Amino acid sequence: MKPFAYVDARNEQEALAALVPQRGRTLPLAGGMDLLGLMKDYVLQPDTLVNVKALDAAIEAPAQGLVRIGAAARITDVAEHAELGKLFPALTHAALGVGTPQIRNAGTVGGNLMQRPRCWYFRNEEFHCLKKGGARCFAVDGENQYHAIFGEGPCHIVHPSSLAGPIIAYGGRIRIVGPDGEREVEADRFFLMPDRNMYGETVLEPNELVTHVILPRPQNVRSAHHEVKFKQSHDWPITMATVALSMNGDVVQSARVVLGAVAPIPWRARAAEAALTGQRVSAETAHAAADAAVQDAQPMSGNAYKVRVARTTVHRAVLRAAGLSPTA
Ligand SMILES: Cc1cc2nc3c(=O)[nH]c(=O)nc-3n(C[C@H](O)[C@H](O)[C@H](O)COP(=O)(O)OP(=O)(O)OC[C@H]3O[C@@H](n4cnc5c(N)ncnc54)[C@H](O)[C@@H]3O)c2cc1C
Ligand code: SF4
Numbered sequence: 001m002k003p004f005a006y007v008d009a010r011n012e013q014e015a016l017a018a019l020v021p022q023r024g025r026t027l028p029l030a031g032g033m034d035l036l037g038l039m040k041d042y043v044l045q046p047d048t049l050v051n052v053k054a055l056d057a058a059i060e061a062p063a064q065g066l067v068r069i070g071a072a073a074r075i076t077d078v079a080e081h082a083e084l085g086k087l088f089p090a091l092t093h094a095a096l097g098v099g100t101p102q103i104r105n106a107g108t109v110g111g112n113l114m115q116r117p118r119c120w121y122f123r124n125e126e127f128h129c130l131k132k133g134g135a136r137c138f139a140v141d142g143e144n145q146y147h148a149i150f151g152e153g154p155c156h157i158v159h160p161s162s163l164a165g166p167i168i169a170y171g172g173r174i175r176i177v178g179p180d181g182e183r184e185v186e187a188d189r190f191f192l193m194p195d196r197n198m199y200g201e202t203v204l205e206p207n208e209l210v211t212h213v214i215l216p217r218p219q220n221v222r223s224a225h226h227e228v229k230f231k232q233s234h235d236w237p238i239t240m241a242t243v244a245l246s247m248n249g250d251v252v253q254s255a256r257v258v259l260g261a262v263a264p265i266p267w268r269a270r271a272a273e274a275a276l277t278g279q280r281v282s283a284e285t286a287h288a289a290a291d292a293a294v295q296d297a298q299p300m301s302g303n304a305y306k307v308r309v310a311r312t313t314v315h316r317a318v319l320r321a322a323g324l325s326p327t328a
Helices: 012-018 035-040 075-079 082-087 089-096 101-106 109-114 164-169 270-276 283-293 305-321
Strands: 005-008 026-029 048-051 067-070 173-178 181-186 209-215 221-228 239-248 251-260
Touching (some): 005 012, 012 048, 012 209, 026 035, 067 082, 075 089, 075 101, 082 089, 089 239, 109 209, 164 221, 164 239, 164 251, 239 305, 270 305, 283 305
Parallel strands (some): 005 048, 026 048
Antiparallel strands (some): 067 209, 173 181, 221 239, 239 251
């Protein structure tokens, strides 16, 4: 690992003051679950790490008004928060599925949203791909069985955060602070496709920090999160889907269907949302939504299987959100 300086920031202001605008020179360090591995592999080589564990770690879920989750809250804190579990069951489910208990105990909400892509070419210092300023994407002609089935490149990473899908499905916002003050961005607009940001994955500037996730209290919303994994722990899902249905009686007034691990950003399946809107959820509407979710998929040479898996993931998430059996 390249030697680096370490700033132990005591608060938001000290952390901000230590960050510089040049990409990659200073990096926030939260739980270190992702960042330290990338540094040990010489993929990231910052001059300075800024400890951001002193950012707000509180979870506030008042009886009325907005719910706020501090960026330094641990994934375990989210998974075990009783009120969050009542209000946002899909978020709780997703948090409980992250990695292992040890990873959830160390990993933070901010770090989870900001974790870097899992592409094995990106994570290997030998491959100077598009994302590292090179001329080509090695996944196109290479080993792409876990890569994107949506998005058309030119970089075919998949978005890895389990928490991002539920946060988008529930209409969350991300609070960001930087040298010019604070701003809030809809979670749905926080993540950027590679053609808009090849060297990062979000709207965040190098001298900005994520400080909070802000969620509106759901009204008449039924929701669920479903993941398909090769193994049940210590791995990222092959596909994930979060479904949030705003109900008027037993009719879906509006729907959000967000897929994870299938595209460079959490992927809104808008055709599936349209297929559910105005409908009563049944086995037929769940099948129609699942078909619609993958109708525009463009698999690569080695990942056509993911289209079918994504379809099943959406189907089960829709049925679970509606309280129906996934075998319907
Ligand atoms: C074996 C394994 C399995 C895993 N499985 C899953 C899974 O199923 N689902 C899932 O979602 N994740 C999974 N993870 C990823 C894990 O959840 C993330 O690595 C972790 O959430 C990162 O959080 P951290 O606090 O450790 O971040 P760090 O590693 O400290 O930081 C990650 C990145 O975020 C940046 N960062 C951190 N905090 C902030 C902030 N407040 N503002 C701006 N930038 C910031 C850092 O600079 C760095 O680039 C897995 C990890 C491992 C090792
Ligand atoms: S998918 Fe993206 S990160 Fe992976 S090799 Fe291609 S350009 Fe690099």
